[in-house]
Amino acid sequence: MRCIINGETIHLPSHVSTVAQLLHHFHIHKKIAIVEINMHIVPKEDYEHTAIADGDRIEIVHFVGGG
Amino acid sequence: MNRYSRQQLFAPIGEKGQRYIRKKHVLIIGAGALGAANAETLVRAGIGKITIIDRDYVEWSNLQRQQLYTEDDAAKQLPKAIAASVHLRAINRDVVVEPIVADADARLLDDFVARERPDIILDSTDNFDVRMIINDVSQKYDVPWIYGACVGSYGLSYVIIPNETPCLRCLLEEVPLGNATCDTVGIISPVVHMVVAHQTVEALKICVHAQVNRKLVSFDIWQGQYRMIDVHKLKKDDCPSCGKTRTYPALQYENETKFAVLCGRETVQIRPARRGEREWTTLLLFLEKCGIQVEQNDYLCSFTVDGRRFVVFSDGRVFIHGTNDIQEAKRLYYQYLG
Structure with a gap:
């Protein structure tokens, strides 16, 4: 599957089909990430059952603590 | 002007x-x-x-x-x-x-x-x-x-x-x-x-x-x-x-991260309010990336930086050995463990 993640076209392996799996794939802890698919924000409680599809535009923002 | x-x-x-x-x-x-x-x-x-x-x-x-x-x-x-x-x-x-x-x-x-x-x-x-x-x-x-x-x-x-x-x-x-x-x-x-x-x-x-x-x-x-x-x-x-x-x-006091000197051990214990969910994989990845050598078993991992030994328990607690100074421990804790 091919998605546009943070502006870049990325090929995802076949076992990545939900938002939760996507975050896991990128080693991002779901509790500190905000995910938007095709301009719609995904509530955290929906990560497990929100599917991602070929061609989706996905934005992932993760919080950091530094400064 | x-x-x-x-x-x-x-x-x-x-x-x-x-x-x-x-x-x-x-x-x-x-x-x-x-x-x-x-x-x-x-x-x-x-x-x-x-x-x-x-x-x-x-x-x-x-x-x-x-x-x-x-x-x-x-x-x-x-x-x-x-x-x-x-x-x-x-x-x-x-x-x-x-x-x-x-x-x-x-x-x-x-x-x-x-x-x-x-x-x-x-x-x-x-x-x-x-x-x-x-x-x-x-x-x-x-x-x-x-x-x-x-x-x-x-x-x-x-x-x-x-x-x-x-x-x-x-x-x-x-x-x-x-x-x-x-x-x-x-x-x-x-x-x-x-x-x-x-x-x-x-x-x-x-x-x-x-x-x-x-x-x-x-x-x-x-x-x-x-x-x-x-x-x-x-x-x-x-x-x-x-x-x-x-x-x-x-x-609320009970939700603060707490710092305590362990008497006679030259060690400060840090207890985060929330237990048991320390992100091991990311932590280890980052420490390795910075060339810090990490030793690990099922219960804890340890590493040395700035001459101080850190022991990180899987329940979230951290020991910083080699100091009795809470302010120093606090600085080190947030520096390396965010």
Whole structure:
């Protein structure tokens, strides 16, 4: 599957089909990430059952603590 | 010639806006890279008063990006809040600059904001424990605050207006443990300035009563990525910080990260309020990336940095061996374990 993640076209392996799996794939802890698919924000409680599809535009923002 | 003439020529501010700016009091928490740059920008802009709180002192490794400080400050190991106040007064003597050399804990921030009622709180801290305290204090006393953070070449910023926008707890749900920090993956100065540019422009807008940007902004300045996300849907009615029934959890003693000296062992124990979910994989990955050798078993991992041995238990507790000094332990803990 091919998605546009943070502006870049990325090929995802076949076992990545939900938002939760996507975050896991990128080693991002779901509790500190905000995910938007095709301009719609995904509530955290929906990560497990929100599917991602070929061609989706996905934005992932993760919080950091530094400064 | 009026020193603010160019800023006043900018129509959204104007002479009227400049008068508003002159009357505002901004509380800056942290005097590191973000704090120094935030403070300098607002002091040059002619803010009425800034209060800057920091528990640390100036070190050589700060000079690469903490723009207010000089080699002399590092040689003298001056507290950052003091060194910052000296330089800020030299930049603009009309601004009242109040340094506070202290750990910005729940009690200090609650008391200060209750008493002084600053107009804005600017986050320039380096950890989520204190940000959750800022978040609760902001809601309790109805003072807007501006989150800003960066690591590597990545940064983000977000304005929290009580009773209007989602708060940090709505977005984060809990305090992340074992995140990347500037002391593990490094940081470059340009991303600090990008975060500060976003924080200070929103602060100026609040000063002149203009509409703030309500989107969560994030960027990677090395990669050339920039994005804004509309997060208003994430506001939660049952949020314990900004919802209908509020408990302000970060202001409760039992929810603070606790530091205690273990008698006779030259060790400080750190117990985060939340247990058992330390992010091992990311932590180990980052430590390895920085070339820090980590030993590990099923229950704990340990490593040595700055001549101090860290032991990190899977239930979240951390021992820092080789010191009895809580302030030093606190600094090391947030430096390496975010």
